[in-house]
Amino acid sequence: MDTKFFTPNQIDQAAQAIRKGELIAFPTETVYGLGADATNEAAVKKVYLAKGRPSDNPLIVHIDSLERVIPFVDNFSGKMAKLAEHFWPGPLTMVLPVKKGSISASVTGGLSTAGFRMPNNTVTRQLIAKAGVPIVGPSANSSGKPSPTTASHVYHDLNGKIEGILDDGPATVGLESTVIDLSGDIPLILRPGVITKSQIEAVVGKVEYDQHLVKESETPKSPGMKYKHYSPDVEVQMIDAKKENWQEAIRYAKNQNKLIGLIADASILKRFQTQVDATYSLGEEHQMDQAMQHLFAGLRALDEKVPQLDIVYVQTFSEEESGLAYMNRLKKAAAQNFF
Structure with missing residues (x-):
């Protein structure tokens, strides 16, 4: 199988592939993501296989609207709603408690939380809307390698392993989103990004960095916390x-x-x-x-x-x-x- 390139004018074709359980890489302002229907467990498992990704490394769920979060999260209000108002769409991922049984363990890594993000890329939000489902979206690269910021980077790593790549030019931010865990009393930044601690504190008050070292036997709440990342061969x-x-x-x-x-x-x-x-x-x-x-x-x-x-x-x-x-x-x- 030779991986196809889709232009922004071919979003309908890319969305149809998502609905069929295929994998489509998609653009965001941070890096390119590897998309699959988050409600289709077989499709989600294909993501891990294509990337060579450990199965206990949870996936971030990408949405096009706040309404898309409601089926999965109890009481989307308070700090969650404030951060969404200020930073969505944008490069902020919120780790939230999810309703029991609402989302596959293949997405959460078996945890009771999941990460959600609304990307600041119109093409991808249209893709999600046309697919009619939230899509998981880890970086669209071979696991452990530098994240892809162009469609050609994706093609280099995943040609023949995925159905297609929705090409919308180079990513403008270039580093993955800030990840903040809102499942506890004090918000914890699990992964730093372009949205900074001081910016978040200006909206919701005290925020801390997660300082604990993830153990070998522990499932991380966010990508980038446990396994080797971003490493070229040289x-x-x-x-x-x-x-x-x-x-x-x-x-x-x-x-x-x-x-x-x-x-x-x-x-x-x-x-x-x-x-x-x-x-x-x-x-x-x-x-x-x-x-x-x-x-x-x-x-x-x-x-x-x-x-x-x-x-x-x-x-x-x-x-x-x-x-x-x-x-x-x-x-x-x-x-x-x-x-």
Whole structure:
């Protein structure tokens, strides 16, 4: 089977495939998701198979309207409603208690909670509306690899494994949504994203980060908490923004006869691009939104298009506000390794 590409004018065809239990990758403002009918257990299981995803890693349910949440969640009000009013549609996932038996254990990982998000992408909300069902949507990539921010990234990983890809151009945010758990007394951020802790606290008051380490025997409440994520095949090392030791790192790699890739902003590339074998720009200097948008694309580009590289050095940023989301993904891609 060769995976098909659908344009925004072919949403009806993509929605029909969803209704038939097929898998359709779809665009969002964050990354491309791998869509299946969330109410069809057989279809949901296909998602895990296509990605090679562990079965205890829960899936986020994507919706087109608040009405689509009601069948699954008791008493959608209070902090849930306030956050939805301020941030939906948008890159915020809310982990909510679900009605017993309302949603498959294949979606929740066997938990009594599920994550819900309304993406800020008109094409995908139309897809959900035309399909008439909520759709699960983990990132549309091979499990553990950098998340896809373009339709071509999806095709690279999943061609022949899924029915089609609904192409609406590159993702504008580039990192997955912020995930907040509202099932307890105090809201907990399970995964940082472009919507920050301070922005959420301005709406609902005190919020904390989930600090506990998920055990091997434990089912995580959110993707990105337990398993290896975002890792290309090539070795990735971080260059500490405070040390600015690019020259030392390049010299060391050259002494080891290694071919070097560099992912950094335009000012750093201007200084060092002639000394390395491949580069990818994170955008202009000090532009965090551009760096987030280009991180996964850069990791994929150097890993897939320059396969002979031995090491890729990547620029770090301060772990404040949205920089925390960038560093959360980069640290996992680099297995926590700084040069």
